[in-house]
Amino acid sequence: MKTTTKIVFVFLSFSCSVALAQKQEAYNAICSGVPWFDDKGNTVSAHGACIVKDGGRYFLFGERHSDTSNAFAGFNCYSSADLYNWKFESIALPVQATGKLGPNRVGERPKVMKCPGTGEYLMYMHVDTTGYTDQFVGYATSKNITGPYGFKGPLLFNGKPVKKWDMGTFQDNDGSGYVLLHGGDIYRLSDDYKSINEQVNRAMERGFESPAIFRKDSLYYFLGSNLTGWERNDNYYFTAASLKGPWTKRGLFCSEGTLTWNSQTTFVLPIAGSKRTTHLFMGDRWSFPYQASAATYVWQPLTVSDTSLSIPTYVEAWRINTATGAASPVTAGKKTIGNTDKQFITYSGNWQQDTLLVSSADEKGAFFTVKFTGSQIGLYGLARPDGGYARIVLQNGKGKTVLSSMVDMYCLYPVSTLTFLSPVLVKDKYTLSLSVAGEHWYWVEKSGRRSGSKGNVVSLDKITISE
Numbered sequence: 330m331k332t333t334t335k336i337v338f339v340f341l342s343f344s345c346s347v348a349l350a351q352k353q354e355a356y357n358a359i360c361s362g363v364p365w366f367d368d369k370g371n372t373v374s375a376h377g378a379c380i381v382k383d384g385g386r387y388f389l390f391g392e393r394h395s396d397t398s399n400a401f402a403g404f405n406c407y408s409s410a411d412l413y414n415w416k417f418e419s420i421a422l423p424v425q426a427t428g429k430l431g432p433n434r435v436g437e438r439p440k441v442m443k444c445p446g447t448g449e450y451l452m453y454m455h456v457d458t459t460g461y462t463d464q465f466v467g468y469a470t471s472k473n474i475t476g477p478y479g480f481k482g483p484l485l486f487n488g489k490p491v492k493k494w495d496m497g498t499f500q501d502n503d504g505s506g507y508v509l510l511h512g513g514d515i516y517r518l519s520d521d522y523k524s525i526n527e528q529v530n531r532a533m534e535r536g537f538e539s540p541a542i543f544r545k546d547s548l549y550y551f552l553g554s555n556l557t558g559w560e561r562n563d564n565y566y567f568t569a570a571s572l573k574g575p576w577t578k579r580g581l582f583c584s585e586g587t588l589t590w591n592s593q594t595t596f597v598l599p600i601a602g603s604k605r606t607t608h609l610f611m612g613d614r615w616s617f618p619y620q621a622s623a624a625t626y627v628w629q630p631l632t633v634s635d636t637s638l639s640i641p642t643y644v645e646a647w648r649i650n651t652a653t654g655a656a657s658p659v660t661a662g663k664k665t666i667g668n669t670d671k672q673f674i675t676y677s678g679n680w681q682q683d684t685l686l687v688s689s690a691d692e693k694g695a696f697f698t699v700k701f702t703g704s705q706i707g708l709y710g711l712a713r714p715d716g717g718y719a720r721i722v723l724q725n726g727k728g729k730t731v732l733s734s735m736v737d738m739y740c741l742y743p744v745s746t747l748t749f750l751s752p753v754l755v756k757d758k759y760t761l762s763l764s765v766a767g768e769h770w771y772w773v774e775k776s777g778r779r780s781g782s783k784g785n786v787v788s789l790d791k792i793t794i795s796e
């Protein structure tokens with residue numbers, strides 16, 4: 330993989346809000362790369378996700394993570410009417426008392442489909458040990474979309490488990506269900522979706538993880554990543570007129586070196602409206618070990634035209650009209666505060682303004698505070714190869730902590746980007762404190778290769794405030 334060092338500045342400004350107990354507000358855009366908060370004010374934890382539209386609502390299923398270990402912590406289910414505001418529904422599949430999805434196991438990439446023949450909901454997942462040495466595709470069933478799902482064990486093909494790791498699913502227009510595996514294997518499910526009838530495609534590639542297929546008209550698009558663990562890479566795609574292939578490799582769908590806009594594919598959701606269909610690319614920006622609080626989502630509209638597929642620019646915030654299917658970037662303005670503005674910002678510890686004109690520190694405990702009057706605050710930082718975690722605490726005018734969060738300022742290429750966005754709060758005087766955690770994300774693969782950050786640098790480029 331070619332590593333290109335570049336700086337991509339994004340100057341979009343926008344407005345997002347969230348429903349919290351004290352005030353019923355709502356997100357009004359999809360904002361990538363920042364922690365999202367659900368209807369209870371908790372971080373949305375649903376990675377390796379999929380979305381199912383059912384009864385007019387969107388249901389999001391994903392990995393429920395902790396901030397301390399990679400062990401299976403269950404699969405979460407959220408629901409939404411608009412794809413911005415997520416209501417926590419359930420732990421659709423909790424950690425089992427014992428067995429292959431019991432304590433100290435791995436469960437990843439849950440994918441749910443409704444079986445047209447039986448009306449049952451089927452959930453498929455990658456099951457493994459924490460050392461990734463016992464992988465197979467498992468499945469679970471439920472009469473209700475939100476669960477609870479009953480874990481049934483391995484999905485069988487000719488009586489045997491499918492012993493592969495990264496997986497996805499695809500439901501075709503005729504109701505047939507398919508399971509996709511890393512490398513490019515495609516299996517057609519039986520009529521009740523509880524076993525495999527046929528292998529329809531054999532792997533075309535080594536790697537090709539996080540497989541996702543969608544169909545537009547009579548063409549199928551097959552997306553996946555290179556094999557770099559939780560480090561981001563330039564994902565690519567194939568097209569074919571049939572799931573049986575032949576699949577033609579078409580190359581990258583984001584500019585080379587952007588590492589899929591700093592994410593890994595998990596799913597593509599077609600949003601078919603009265604005017605058009607927008608294809609929602611869903612990607613993960615992993616952050617081990619703080620996967621629950623600091624791993625984020627990169628959800629972007631795909632540009633699809635014949636065999637060409639792309640995310641031409643990174644759209645920080647955009648809207649989707651689920652009735653018409655139309656997508657539009659958000660362009661409303663906000664007040665901006667530069668990182669040297671002493672009227673609002675007080676630094677403590679060793680902060681330096683570097684040649685890129687951002688204020689940076691890597692000393693654990695260094696912090697800054699921002700005092701503002703308004704309802705929402707956003708922070709832009711320079712995410713970089715030696716970026717680390719920052720702890721954020723937001724206090725209201727009475728000194729009560731209304732929010733605390735952890736953000737990750739790592740990216741393999743330097744990029745000034747939105748790293749934090751508060752929910753919309755009651756308009757008040759607030760103080761936000763951001764401190765250097767002195768930690769960074771990293772991961773050691775089973776091959777022994779280490780990926781992740783090389784330092785603990787935290788930075789501030791600018792601040793946005795909504796009155």
Ligand code: GLA
Binds near residue numbers: 437438538560593774
């Ligand atoms: C890849 C896979 C993930 C997970 C990690 C673990 O990123 O796509 O699902 O298994 O590796 O390293």
